[in-house]
Amino acid sequence: MLLEVRNLTCGYGAKVILREIDFQLPKGELLGIIGPNGSGKTTLLRAITKVIKPMGGVILFEGRDIKEISYKELARKISIVSQNHETGWMGVEEFVLLGRIPYYRKLQFLERRNDLEIARRWMRLTGTIGLKDRLLGELSGGERQLVHLARALTQEPELLLLDEPTAHLDITHQVAILDLVRKLNKEFGLTVVMVLHDLNLASEYCQRLILINDGRIYREGSPEEVLSYKIVEEVYKTVVVVEKNPITGRPYVFLVPEDKQKRTKRRWEKYMV
Amino acid sequence: MREKVSYWLIWVFVLSGFLLGIGLFSLWVGPKRIPFSTLISLIFERRISTESSILFDIRLPRIILGFAIGGSLSLAGVILQGMFRNPLVEPYTLGISGGAGLGVSLNIVLRVHQRVGVLSLPLSGFLGALSVVFFLYFLSARRGVLKIHNLLLYGVMISFISSSLIMLIMAVSRVEDLHGIIFWMMGSLEEPNGFLIRLTFILSIVGLVLSYLFSISLNALSVGEEEAFHLGVDVEKTKRFLFLVATLLTGISVSVAGMIGFVGLVVPHFVRIFIGRDHRILLLGSFLCGSSFLILCDTLARTVIAPSELPVGVITGILGGSLFIYALGKRNMVL
Numbered sequence: 278m279l280l281e282v283r284n285l286t287c288g289y290g291a292k293v294i295l296r297e298i299d300f301q302l303p304k305g306e307l308l309g310i311i312g313p314n315g316s317g318k319t320t321l322l323r324a325i326t327k328v329i330k331p332m333g334g335v336i337l338f339e340g341r342d343i344k345e346i347s348y349k350e351l352a353r354k355i356s357i358v359s360q361n362h363e364t365g366w367m368g369v370e371e372f373v374l375l376g377r378i379p380y381y382r383k384l385q386f387l388e389r390r391n392d393l394e395i396a397r398r399w400m401r402l403t404g405t406i407g408l409k410d411r412l413l414g415e416l417s418g419g420e421r422q423l424v425h426l427a428r429a430l431t432q433e434p435e436l437l438l439l440d441e442p443t444a445h446l447d448i449t450h451q452v453a454i455l456d457l458v459r460k461l462n463k464e465f466g467l468t469v470v471m472v473l474h475d476l477n478l479a480s481e482y483c484q485r486l487i488l489i490n491d492g493r494i495y496r497e498g499s500p501e502e503v504l505s506y507k508i509v510e511e512v513y514k515t516v517v518v519v520e521k522n523p524i525t526g527r528p529y530v531f532l533v534p535e536d537k538q539k540r541t542k543r544r545w546e547k548y549m550v
Numbered sequence: 551m552r553e554k555v556s557y558w559l560i561w562v563f564v565l566s567g568f569l570l571g572i573g574l575f576s577l578w579v580g581p582k583r584i585p586f587s588t589l590i591s592l593i594f595e596r597r598i599s600t601e602s603s604i605l606f607d608i609r610l611p612r613i614i615l616g617f618a619i620g621g622s623l624s625l626a627g628v629i630l631q632g633m634f635r636n637p638l639v640e641p642y643t644l645g646i647s648g649g650a651g652l653g654v655s656l657n658i659v660l661r662v663h664q665r666v667g668v669l670s671l672p673l674s675g676f677l678g679a680l681s682v683v684f685f686l687y688f689l690s691a692r693r694g695v696l697k698i699h700n701l702l703l704y705g706v707m708i709s710f711i712s713s714s715l716i717m718l719i720m721a722v723s724r725v726e727d728l729h730g731i732i733f734w735m736m737g738s739l740e741e742p743n744g745f746l747i748r749l750t751f752i753l754s755i756v757g758l759v760l761s762y763l764f765s766i767s768l769n770a771l772s773v774g775e776e777e778a779f780h781l782g783v784d785v786e787k788t789k790r791f792l793f794l795v796a797t798l799l800t801g802i803s804v805s806v807a808g809m810i811g812f813v814g815l816v817v818p819h820f821v822r823i824f825i826g827r828d829h830r831i832l833l834l835g836s837f838l839c840g841s842s843f844l845i846l847c848d849t850l851a852r853t854v855i856a857p858s859e860l861p862v863g864v865i866t867g868i869l870g871g872s873l874f875i876y877a878l879g880k881r882n883m884v885l
Contacts, residue, residue, distance in 0.1 A: 328779050352782025359776065367773070367827065378770055379782035386765065386830055387555065432781075 279304045279436060279468050280325070284334035287324045293332065294320045295492045302436075302470065307462045309483030310472045311503075313513055316489045318472040319360065322438050325470075326357055338436075352379035356432035358425045360440045369416070369424050370409040373400055376431030399430040403457065419450030426454070430461070437461070439471035443478060451475075455482045480504050480527045488512060504528040558831040565838035569617075572842045576613050576849040577605055581856045612852075615739045615747050616845040618754040619807050620817075622799040624840025625757055627814030628821075628832055629796040632768040633789060634698055640815035641800035644686060644705030646679045648712030650804040651735060653678025655719045658730045671734070672746060672805040679801030682708055687793070696789045698775070736861035737808035739848045750806050754837075757799045761833050764788050768829040810863045813840050816870040823877060843870070 280302040288294040295317045302308055310318050323329045325336060327343055336343045343351060356376070376399075377392040400406040403423045408416065416424065422442060429437060439458065443451040459482055461467045473479040479486055480500040488496045488503050490512045496503045506519040509530055516538050518531040578589050584601050592602050626641040641647070657663055657674040686708065690701040716735075720728055741747055767788040770778040778785050800814070817840040818832070825835050847865040854860055 323776075326780055328776055347782075348779065348784050349782035352780060357780050359780070371828070372773070375770060375773065375781055378766055381766055384763075386762070 278302065278337070279339060280470075281337040281340075282321075282325070282334070283337065285321075285324060285331050285336060286333035287320065287329055287331045289320075289329065293492065295324070295489075298334070298489075298494055300487060300494065300497065302468065304435075304468055305462070305466050306468055307459065307482065307484050308470045309479040309486045309500075310470060310489060311474070311476060311479050311486055312489035312495070317492045318489055319440055321489070322357060322359070322440055322470070322472060325438065326355055327351055349379050352432060354434055355436045355438060356429040356434040357438040358422070358429045358440065358442060360444065367413050368409075369405065369411050369413060370396065370400070372413055372424060373405075373409075373428045373431050376428040379432055395433065396427075396431045399427045403427040403430070418445050419447070419453070422446065422450065422454060423457075426457070434467075436468045436470065439469065441472055441474055443473065443475060451478060458482070476504060476509065476530045477522075480529065481522070481525060500528055504530060506530075558825075561825050561831065561835060562838070565835060565842070569838055569842045569845075572846050572849070573613050573617075576616075576845050577609050579849060579853050580604070580609060581853075611741070611744065611747050612739050612848060613845055614751055615741055615807065616848045617841040618747075618751040619739065619803045619810065620813055620841040620844025621837040622750075622754040622757060622803045623810070623814040623844075624817040624821075624836040625754070625761060625833060626796040626799045626803075627840075628818040628829070628836045629761055629768070629792050630814075631818055632771060632829060632832075633792050633796075634702055635772065635774070636702070637819065638815075639702065641796065641803075642809065642811065642814065643702070643709065644797065644800075645682050645708030645712060646705075646797050646800045647804045647809050648709045648716070649678040649680075649682030650675040650801060651678070651716050651809065652712045652719075653681075654734050654805070655716050655723075655731050658727050658734070659719050659723045661727075669743065669746070675805030676801055678712075679797070679804060682712070683794070683797040683801065686797075687790075691790075695786060696793065698789065701793070734808045737810035737863040738859075739807055739810075739844075739862060740859075741806060746806055750802055753802055754799065757795055758833065758837050760795050761792070762830075764792055765829040765833055768792070768833075772827070772829075808863075810844070810866055812863070812866045812870045813844055816874045817843055819874065820877065 278301050282298050282300050285298040286293060286296050298321065310321065312318050320329070324331055325343070327346075327348065338346065338351070338354060346354075373396045374388055374392065377388055377396065380392065381388075397406065400409060403426050405420065405423045405427050408420060408424065413421065413424065426442070437458075442454050442458070446454070455478060458469055458471065462469050471483070473483075483500065485498065486500055486503040487494055488508065495512055496508055504519060505528075506517055509515075509517050509519065516533045518533060519528050520531060521527070522529045574589075578584065578586060582601075582604050584605065588601060589605065592599075592605055596602060596606070623641055627639075630639045630641060630644070631637055653674040653676070654671055657671055662674065663670050686701060686704055687696075689704045690697045716731070720731055723731065767778065767783045770781045770783045771785070771788065775785050778788075803810075818836045821832055821835040821839050825831055844862070844866065847869060848862045850869070851860040851862040851865045
């Protein structure tokens with residue numbers, strides 16, 4: 278197991294956000310975490326990266342309690358593209374090179390040639406090499422997300438965490454980012470955990486989904502197992518219809534507006550399993 | 551990579567050249583005219599004469615003190631602005647100068663310095679600064695986490711409280727004490743005690759070296775505390791350490807030279823605009839730039855209306871402020 282979360286309870290101050298979370302992540306998996314706003318998805322990522330400490334339970338990375346792993350070492354093993362992008366007026370290449378900080382030795386002040394090569398390689402792979410002399414603040418949302426991904430990859434992690442990598446992006450960039458993530462997963466064997474709001478993207482791209490509701494794991498399994506209309510309706514308190522994507526065969530969640538619910542419900546009932 | 555380093559090195563040379571030039575200029579000008587050739591010859595062969603005593607016993611110590619204090623204040627400014635990620639923070643925002651001022655005012659009003667000695671003035675200033683530092687630290691550190699925003703707010707409040715207390719002391723003090731307090735508050739690089747000058751000089755260099763241990767962490771912090779965590783920086787340790795370095799540098803500067811404003815706020819911005827935002831050059835660049843700036847201002851302060859003197863804080867404020875407005879308009883940059 279690459280990552281093992283055992284009976285994790287955590288939160289902020291006295292407020293408990295996640296309760297008794299238990300899951301395992303084998304090497305090479307592409308895991309999706311879904312759930313309503315405020316269910317604790319981001320908190321889970323924060324606990325895995327040691328930004329917040331567990332109130333109960335343990336998180337094991339490669340069998341070691343992350344409590345015992347220094348921040349620096351952990352940053353060489355786990356990297357994250359988080360949601361709140363503090364942009365600032367930093368150059369793109371300079372920003373991507375920050376990803377080499379975990380590899381700096383004591384009293385090392387300058388990056389080595391090797392560091393720049395690694396940063397450039399991931400910038401090329403994410404298609405951001407052409408932006409290297411631009412400032413972060415000048416980029417579009419999609420470009421910025423790719424630059425953040427390049428920085429996270431420059432950390433050369435074994436586990437990549439993505440917190441809503443497709444938020445605020447158009448479908449071109451949504452697909453571009455997720456295709457890239459899948460490629461990293463397939464070709465480079467990178468283990469990925471991503472928090473997604475879009476159930477359909479989660480269904481298309483992830484091998485396994487964990488649905489969190491109210492701080493607990495509500496359901497865990499393949500997209501087909503998790504994204505049934507019953508479960509989605511229960512958790513999201515919204516009427517939906519689940520069909521199959523005709524090309525990929527993955528479940529696809531349709532929303533039903535309130536005024537159309539009665540008619541459609543009756544018509545669709547016989548198809549729904 | 552190599553280009554970046556050579557770019558930095560060029561700036562370091564340019565700034566060191568500036569510093570040397572301004573230092574020589576400051577050594578040269580003054581009420582007693584010393585020809586430049588005499589100055590140069592005196593630097594290389596030290597003869598005992600009136601001129602050499604003016605140069606090396608009166609002007610040079612002042613230059614060294616200006617170097618140390620200008621450098622320390624600018625360094626503290628860079629560190630605090632980087633830590634708080636707030637361009638308006640300066641070394642005096644956190645109330646450290648207020649604490650020092652309170653210590654000195656109490657000392658003057660209670661006439662401690664007349665009984666114990668003049669050295670008790672900077673000492674009481676430093677004690678005042680130190681107590682603010684510890685007070686702030688324990689107020690804002692909860693469960694091993696230093697809350698940056700709390701720190702800033704507490705600092706501003708302590709600053710207000712101590713300036714009100716200073717005013718209270720001034721209101722009830724005798725005229726001659728009042729003069730002493732005001733004179734101290736305006737700040738001056740005139741310091742007769744050689745030991746204090748050497749101490750300030752050494753500590754400013756130590757501060758510079760220590761700050762470099764965290765230059766990479768400061769770069770990481772510039773993209774946010776949480777991101778810095780993700781980059782493997784022990785954020786809490788870094789914040790604690792940098793807070794101590796910056797506040798102690800400020801405390802020492804203020805206790806020795808009084809409140810010389812503006813250096814710690816403006817110099818880091820200048821360096822950021824003209825050289826760059828990477829802390830690996832920003833720390834040293836600000837130190838050199840700040841020390842040259844303060845030496846220059848002090849030279850002006852003591853020559854403009856010679857033989858009397860202007861408070862150096864007046865010059866730093868007017869010169870620094872107008873230069874800064876000019877630079878902002880010219881570069882049209884976002885801070």
